[in-house]
Amino acid sequence: xxxxxxxxxxxxxxxxxxxxxxxxxxxxxxxxxxxxxxxxxxxxxxxxxxxxxxxxxxxxxxxxxxxxxxxxxxxxxxxxxxxxxxxxxxxxxxxxxxxxxxxxxxxxxxxxxxxxxxxxxxxxxxxxxxxxxxxxxxxxxxxxxxxxxxxxxxxxxxxxxxxxxxxxxxxxxxxxxxxxxxxxxxxxxxx
Numbered sequence: 001x002x003x004x005x006x007x008x009x010x011x012x013x014x015x016x017x018x019x020x021x022x023x024x025x026x027x028x029x030x031x032x033x034x035x036x037x038x039x040x041x042x043x044x045x046x047x048x049x050x051x052x053x054x055x056x057x058x059x060x061x062x063x064x065x066x067x068x069x070x071x072x073x074x075x076x077x078x079x080x081x082x083x084x085x086x087x088x089x090x091x092x093x094x095x096x097x098x099x100x101x102x103x104x105x106x107x108x109x110x111x112x113x114x115x116x117x118x119x120x121x122x123x124x125x126x127x128x129x130x131x132x133x134x135x136x137x138x139x140x141x142x143x144x145x146x147x148x149x150x151x152x153x154x155x156x157x158x159x160x161x162x163x164x165x166x167x168x169x170x171x172x173x174x175x176x177x178x179x180x181x182x183x184x185x186x187x188x189x190x191x
Contacts, residue, residue, distance in 0.1 A: 007154055007169035012162060022055030022101060023048055025111075028166040029142060043114035045142055045166070050074060050107040060095030063113050067091050068125065070146065072107025076100070085109075088125050110144060143167040 016027040018037070025048040027037070035041035050072065067076070069085040076083045077100045078093045085091065093099065095113060114120065145161040152159050154169065161167060 007167060009159060009161065010166040010168065012164040015164075015166075020048065020055075020058065022053070022103075023051045023106075025049075026164075028144060029168050031140065042118060043112065045144070046111045046113075047144075047164070048109050048111060050101055050103045050109060052103050052105055054100060054102045057099040057101065059098075060113050062116055063095030064116055064120075065093050065095050066112040066114075066120070066123065067093075068110040070108040070110055072103060072105050074107050074109070075102040077102070090123075090125075140168065140170045143169070 010028055018025050018027070025046050028045040028047065030036070030044045031042045035044075037044060047070070067085075068090040069087055071087055073087075074085045076085055076091060078091070079097045079099075083091050112120075143161075143166065145163060145165050145167075148163050150161045152161060152167070154167070159167075
């Protein structure tokens with residue numbers, strides 16, 4: 001992990017992997033620090049592979065979920081209702097909903113699981129040039145990079161994010177500048 005108390009970068013190779021019935025989940029960040037998926041947490045950000053077939057999702061009572069499909073095509077069934085997801089489409093649903101997926105090809109999704117009492121302030125999928133994003137001093141901001149070698153500047157320090165690297169930033173109203181094109185997922189979460 002690189003950075004200071006205000007921000008840190010979680011490199012792809014440092015993400016915690018765990019198996020789930022449908023593939024492999026990679027934990028990008030869990031808050032508060034030191035929490036686990038099996039202990040109380042405020043929010044967790046991860047990606048997951050979904051192998052071809054039908055799989056049930058883990059229930060998270062007392063939480064809400066945001067799922068963004070990054071690749072593949074998936075039919076998601078949430079409490080008996082079908083949703084057909086294609087790349088960069090998303091869905092919000094209750095963490096305790098009975099949820100299953102059906103994929104005919106290997107797919108990847110991006111997940112945010114957060115307590116019901118936490119406000120999701122902003123959510124963006126950015127596909128074009130991105131610069132000068134002012135970050136809120138009262139939020140935790142998460143940027144997940146989907147392109148190779150994205151150059152960013154945080155508080156006048158330059159960094160390169162590789163594909164699937166994650167930047168977590170909080171507090172002090174600082175600026176992020178990007179010098180490239182690609183996709184960044186931005187989540188502002190007020191605790």
